[in-house]
Amino acid sequence: MERKVQIYDPAMCCDTGVCGPSVDPALTTLATAVHALKKEGYDVERYNLANHPAAFAENETVNGLLHQEGTEALPAVLVDGEVQKTGEYPTKEELTSWFELESKDLEVQQPKLTLDVQQVKGE
Template identity: 65%
Template sequence: MKKIEIYDPAMCCDTGVCGPTVDPELTKLATAIYSLNKKGYPVTRYNLANDPAAFAENEVVNGVLHDKGPDALPIVLVDGEVYKIGEYPSNDEFSVWFNIDENDLTIKNPKVRLDINVTTQEGN
């Protein structure tokens, strides 16, 4: 099974929902990684603001940053080798790496809906 590591630029969160605007790419990425992790697929993200040691300790990532600077982020490693620089993987790429259906990377709404009627009694 492939091991995916994503080295993010410094951010306050990895979902893209904090701050004044929402980054739909980060939200989609976070959803895909959540789904993959729940199914046991190894995808790890490192945020420069929160995990600077991960950047310094990884010789491959450290080398890319020395050559290209922080604009190279995000850096995506597949089995320890650079696969992408400056952009995040797509759901299609995740599905190829792990040999799964791309539809398995989205959170699905429940198929059954419940109707709940709430009534109150007056005088209690």
Template identity: 55%
Template sequence: MKKVEIFDPAMCCSTGVCGPSVDPDLTRVASALYSLEKRGFNVKRYQLTNEPDKFAKNQDVNNILHEKGPDSLPIVLVDDKVMKVGSYPTNEELAEWFELKPEELTEKPKVRLSINLNQK
């Protein structure tokens, strides 16, 4: 089974919905990765802010950061091979890597809230 790892730049969250403006590319990637994870595919995402050790331990990522600096992030690895530097994978690329159709990567998380208005 393929393994995809995304090494994100320093940011407060991976969804793109925090802060003063929403980043549609981050929202798209978060949704696509959610769909892949739900199907049992091996996808990992590391944030420089929270997991700097992952960046330091991966020799390819470490080399790219030393050569090109933090603007090289995100870095995308597929089966431990660098596939993208400086941009996120498109849904078409993710679909190709996992042998899916791009439209299968658009499922959004569903959250249900239960509110009891009769509670005293």
């Protein structure tokens, strides 16, 4: 059975965490991991309260969580509809365990660069 992971973010201007005066490394790590999972066809979605308020209202679990704990419960992470984590983002280790992957599976491959070590001098 394929798992479904839903991440409900607090209101913010972007998903990567690089849009403000300080960069949140947890957000950049999460954005990279989510991108890698989606690229491989895994069912993982993120919802930003500022951009997708209907997703929060329509999900009974998240809606109830917000009524009980307020926005302090965000981010909220659901796996197959069940709350797995609130108040902080999932780690790469948690994501890999939920999808039964290895940590290396979420590493983003950097393109290899080819450098010409010969210099051509013009006269």
